[in-house]
Amino acid sequence: MSELRRIHNFINGEKRPSEADETLMIANPATGEAIAETPLGARPDVAAAVEAAARAFPEWRRTPPEERIQHLFRLKQLLEDHCDDLARSITIENGKTFTEARAEMRRSIENVEVACGIPTLMQGYNLEDVARGIDEIMIRQPLGVVAAVTPFNFPVMVPMWFLPYAVACGNTFVLKPSERVPVSVELLCDLVNRAGFPPGVVNVVNGGKPAVDAILDHPAVRAVSFVGSTPVARYIYSRGAAEGKRVQCQGGAKNHVVILPDADLDMTTQIVADSAFGCAGQRCLAVSTAITVGEAREPFRNALLDAAASIRVGFGLDEGVQMGPVITPESRLRIEAQIDRGLSAGARLLLDGRGARIEGREGGNFITPTVLDDVSPGNAIADTELFGPVLSLVHADDVDEALDILGRSRYGNAASIFTSSGAAARKFRYEAPAGNIGVNIGVAAPMAYFPFSGWKDSFLGVLHGQGRDAVEFYTDKKVVIERWPKEWSRRF
Numbered sequence: 355m356s357e358l359r360r361i362h363n364f365i366n367g368e369k370r371p372s373e374a375d376e377t378l379m380i381a382n383p384a385t386g387e388a389i390a391e392t393p394l395g396a397r398p399d400v401a402a403a404v405e406a407a408a409r410a411f412p413e414w415r416r417t418p419p420e421e422r423i424q425h426l427f428r429l430k431q432l433l434e435d436h437c438d439d440l441a442r443s444i445t446i447e448n449g450k451t452f453t454e455a456r457a458e459m460r461r462s463i464e465n466v467e468v469a470c471g472i473p474t475l476m477q478g479y480n481l482e483d484v485a486r487g488i489d490e491i492m493i494r495q496p497l498g499v500v501a502a503v504t505p506f507n508f509p510v511m512v513p514m515w516f517l518p519y520a521v522a523c524g525n526t527f528v529l530k531p532s533e534r535v536p537v538s539v540e541l542l543c544d545l546v547n548r549a550g551f552p553p554g555v556v557n558v559v560n561g562g563k564p565a566v567d568a569i570l571d572h573p574a575v576r577a578v579s580f581v582g583s584t585p586v587a588r589y590i591y592s593r594g595a596a597e598g599k600r601v602q603c604q605g606g607a608k609n610h611v612v613i614l615p616d617a618d619l620d621m622t623t624q625i626v627a628d629s630a631f632g633c634a635g636q637r638c639l640a641v642s643t644a645i646t647v648g649e650a651r652e653p654f655r656n657a658l659l660d661a662a663a664s665i666r667v668g669f670g671l672d673e674g675v676q677m678g679p680v681i682t683p684e685s686r687l688r689i690e691a692q693i694d695r696g697l698s699a700g701a702r703l704l705l706d707g708r709g710a711r712i713e714g715r716e717g718g719n720f721i722t723p724t725v726l727d728d729v730s731p732g733n734a735i736a737d738t739e740l741f742g743p744v745l746s747l748v749h750a751d752d753v754d755e756a757l758d759i760l761g762r763s764r765y766g767n768a769a770s771i772f773t774s775s776g777a778a779a780r781k782f783r784y785e786a787p788a789g790n791i792g793v794n795i796g797v798a799a800p801m802a803y804f805p806f807s808g809w810k811d812s813f814l815g816v817l818h819g820q821g822r823d824a825v826e827f828y829t830d831k832k833v834v835i836e837r838w839p840k841e842w843s844r845r846f
């Protein structure tokens with residue numbers, strides 16, 4: 355039996371074996387076939403990466419922004435040229451379909467494009483004569499070494515919510531990707547190298563919790579960005595802040611859509627089905643609860659059931675497959691147990707995806723689309739993030755009742771309304787307690803030039819990822835007040 359490929363770290367511009375003895379075997383979620391093993395590195399690996407980043411920082415911050423972004427322009431082109439290679443790798447290690455993986459790559463590239471605007475985005479402001487002969491200037495400067503800790507569900511895109519902005523602003527960067535999907539990031543590192551970033555500007559350390567702790571404890575790390583589940587977000591936010599770091603943490607989600615009787619039924623059904631079951635429900639913006647209002651109940655339920663039952667599930671590289679597996683056998687068991695829990699608490703099963711077997715892919719972690727009805731707000735799973743292809747249906751008599759259901763959720767990542775009424779849409783936009791709002795949009799994912807605005811338990815921090823918020827997060831403001839007395843100019 356051939357030995358499994360071991361993932362390398364990327365430190366100081368080169369691939370380096372980890373010092374860790376412990377590893378995690380990772381498998382293709384659609385076939386069960388072993389792909390590679392992730393070293394579960396810890397303090398020595400993190401120390402080497404942070405030290406490389408700290409050494410690279412003084413020269414990188416002095417590099418003019420215009421020169422820094424030339425590396426990003428080259429990276430963008432390399433990502434375009436290798437888009438399909440990376441997408442294929444994402445499908446193999448994460449399970450989403452090739453089409454979904456390509457969409458992930460588009461969003462990754464978009465963030466590089468936006469960060470190329472840093473010579474404009476990073477500008478400060480100034481005012482002459484704040485008092486007679488005194489001028490005041492606000493300058494933005496990079497922080498130093500910054501780090502990101504990312505989840506399994508977008509192996510390339512989530513790291514790219516942070517990397518381009520961090521380095522464009524003049525910081526040096528350490529990434530700790532999810533130990534469950536390290537392969538695509540390894541490919542990404544090859545492209546970073548080919549884009550000509552100086553050694554140490556971008557570094558990657560593989561590992562789990564001990565590696566994260568080493569990042570949080572390292573005094574040279576000035577800021578930490580995190581995306582993952584809410585309990586871990588809370589842990590990283592509090593421990594990072596206790597160490598005096600700037601921290602932004604995007605957490606879990608439980609997203610609602612509200613469907614009014616005047617919505618376009620065909621369009622709504624198609625979009626909601628894609629939102630609930632796309633990426634096997636493993637998107638932080640996936641809809642997990644659909645609230646039908648008034649007479650929308652029956653027609654939407656029937657149309658949705660047809661759409662869900664017709665989704666072709668399998669290995670995302672196979673022709674015609676529309677939905678892949680969940681990430682691990684443990685995830686599958688966890689999601690199935692949550693469905694059981696919801697049923698015991700009174701939900702009604704309309705479509706059952708538990709115990710799914712896909713012909714020819716018996717080793718995969720498949721759950722086919724599952725639909726539960728009558729999931730009352732008091733149901734044990736009503737406010738639990740399932741992170742699988744499960745849609746709960748709830749009914750409300752009017753928009754106020756629907757908004758009340760949303761308001762009870764501890765999460766606030768996204769919420770959408772489907773309607774042809776401008777007044778209802780405006781009311782929803784105004785009152786819905788979530789940070790990313792969709793109006794006739796199922797996955798309200800902000801473009802890279804807008805902040806990814808989770809609220810409540812879906813986000814801890816002040817400044818969000820992407821766009822102008824990213825520039826604020828990755829820079830310190832320095833205010834300079836200058837007096838140059840008029841008399842001194844007579845010396846020349």
Ligand code: NAD
Nearest residue numbers: 504505506531532562563566582583586604605606607638
């Ligand atoms: P996770 O929280 O298990 O892991 C995320 C990262 O944290 C990984 O790199 C992991 O190694 C690390 N980690 C895990 N446990 C840790 C611990 N105890 N201490 C320190 N570090 C730890 O999340 P996941 O399962 O990889 O991803 C799914 C979750 O991510 C879902 O909850 C989903 O909603 C969330 N997510 C949120 C967003 C968003 O924008 N809000 C986007 C994508 C995913």
